[in-house]
Amino acid sequence: GAGVSQTPSNKVTEKGKYVELRCDPISGHTALYWYRQSLGQGPEFLIYFQGTGAADDSGLPNDRFFAVRPEGSVSTLKIQRTERGDSAVYLCASSPITGELFFGEGSRLTVL
Amino acid sequence: AQSVTQLGSHVSVSEGALVLLRCNYSSSVPPYLFWYVQYPNQGLQLLLKYTSAATLVKGINGFEAEFKKSETSFHLTKPSAHMSDAAEYFCAVRMYSGGGADGLTFGKGTHLIIQP
Numbered sequence: 001g002a003g004v005s006q007t008p009s010n011k012v013t014e015k016g017k018y019v020e021l022r023c024d025p026i027s028g029h030t031a032l033y034w035y036r037q038s039l040g041q042g043p044e045f046l047i048y049f050q051g052t053g054a055a056d057d058s059g060l061p062n063d064r065f066f067a068v069r070p071e072g073s074v075s076t077l078k079i080q081r082t083e084r085g086d087s088a089v090y091l092c093a094s095s096p097i098t099g100e101l102f103f104g105e106g107s108r109l110t111v112l
Numbered sequence: 113a114q115s116v117t118q119l120g121s122h123v124s125v126s127e128g129a130l131v132l133l134r135c136n137y138s139s140s141v142p143p144y145l146f147w148y149v150q151y152p153n154q155g156l157q158l159l160l161k162y163t164s165a166a167t168l169v170k171g172i173n174g175f176e177a178e179f180k181k182s183e184t185s186f187h188l189t190k191p192s193a194h195m196s197d198a199a200e201y202f203c204a205v206r207m208y209s210g211g212g213a214d215g216l217t218f219g220k221g222t223h224l225i226i227q228p
Contacts, residue, residue, distance in 0.1 A: 041221070042220045043156070093156075104155050
């Protein structure tokens with residue numbers, strides 16, 4: 001498709017489990033971003049990739065969160081030992097050199 | 113550091129009335145500012161952006177915003193509200209990390225309610 005694609009759209013897991021969320025950016029976009037949006041809040045920055053490398057990971061809340069983009073396209077956000085407080089919508093966005101961010105529809109994570 | 117403040121978590125207007133959603137920013141560098149809209153269960157869609165050209169920016173769906181440096185504001189307006197405008201609206205400012213311009217810092221959002 002032409003837009004940013006995120007899978008799964010919904011994920012329900014149990015506390016303590018491992019979760020992977022995938023983002024397929026718009027073809028040709030060099031920059032990729034992960035955000036987290038909790039209920040009633042604005043998107044919160046997590047991490048930003050320029051190409052394959054994480055240019056800024058200052059938003060990752062702790063070391064249970066990790067993200068990769070091995071070939072400079074698809075990215076995976078990985079959450080270890082999930083906690084109930086991790087429940088949120090995880091948004092991915094990509095941008096071309098001009099800098100406008102294009103968002104996917106998000107992956108809703110529920111930790112029971 | 114850059115930040116935005118959106119005044120009013122909920123704004124209610126009648127159909128056909130003026131829409132005004134407020135956003136104030138804080139930035140140590142000339143800001144790039146954005147308004148995004150989010151409809152229920154959908155991703156964020158760009159409404160408009162200010163990138164240091166014209167201070168009055170026109171966006172999609174009849175929305176516009178005016179950059180006022182003296183007031184550090186970037187309020188969003190629409191002359192006549194439509195029922196389809198009901199959504200969550202986010203103001204955002206460009207972040208700047210060591211490598212240069214990159215992601216966005218968002219406000220907490222304003223929920224726009226349109227009354228028939």
